[in-house]
Amino acid sequence: MPPAPGNSSTRYLPPMHELSVCQAIVREVLELAAARCATSISDIYLRVGPLSGVETPLLRNAFPFAAAGTVVSGAALHVAPTPVRIHCSRCDADTVVPPNRLLCGQCSDWRTELLSGDELLLDRIEMQCSDEKDHAHV
């Protein structure tokens, strides 16, 4: 765990894997920022499904700790939830279901395949660059 910014005794961060996820976000964004000589990052957009095992509120709490002291510090974290969608191999229907009940919404069969809902994706970032000429295309 990186040292907590500010007074660590008042900003206790419990053990959670969301911190590891935030560290991965920061590493990835720093790489992209360095490649484009970015001076700051204003926005980070994620897509997180309920079956990824990552809790958005915990992700938000952990983010400032992982970002502290980098150009990513101060960036707004936008988390778009994705629905749990399944495909039924028995009746072929695609339905949206709760994360702990992956039974076909049409025929209730359990032999279903997950179409979305377990994403943990870095979708998009917005950054400010020092020199417009340095802009590189992905």
Place this chain on the structure above:
Amino acid sequence: MCDTCGCNVTHGNEHLLKSGAPLAQTSNGSESIEVLKGLLAANDHEAQHNREHFAEHRVLAVNLMSSPGAGKTALLEATIRDLGDRYRIAVIVGDLETENDAERIRRHGVPAIQISTGSACHLDAHMVHSALHGLDLQEIDIVFIENVGNLVCPASFDLGQHCNVTLLSSPEGDDKPQKYPVMFRAADLVLLSKSDLTPILGDFDPRRAERHVRELANGAPLIEVSSRNGHGMSAWTGWLERALQLQRANGAVEPQRHVHAAAHTHD
């Protein structure tokens, strides 16, 4: 999952690729970059690397997960007693603190590597990779990775294992799969542990536990086991032996050569 060839594009995320150009200029002159990358890509890469180590040495890797106190270490001790004569077993064990579990395993004459995770609530592929360097994989048939006791975080990290075995002990209640869907959806086998307590407790229904696992679209078998009185141990060790045979049959192909991120040697 791979981020270069596009094989990570699924029914679920393909619409992201269609929404606008990958690189767009916003009105205030800042740059917007579409990344579309899995956040755990670095972990997944290392997990694949671990899998190649296992394949190279024909080792079956089993990730054991459960709540703290569900009986992972006791199960391993009983498993070593039952299978130790026929198979060479090793254990990697993760806990926030202490060497206690590794010491318990070592008393059975089996190599055990303790990973003290400190503040981390799970094992990741990098921690397991470091631990692998303390084991002679050439001399091992089955490596158990006893994950940190936790029904939440370990489910999100691929370690390079071949199968996930999740323990659900009878005192915890049969509705745990409903409460922790990510963990129980990932299970290849669910062991209903402490089955000697089931008749005493009276309110743990193994059929209800099975129904909750099916509700997660998971067809994994469930086995009732007791490390204390040996109930179900032969079904569990039989499952393990089949998993080992299957892994050896599938892993018979020559593993691809791999490159290490940091230079190191293997024993």
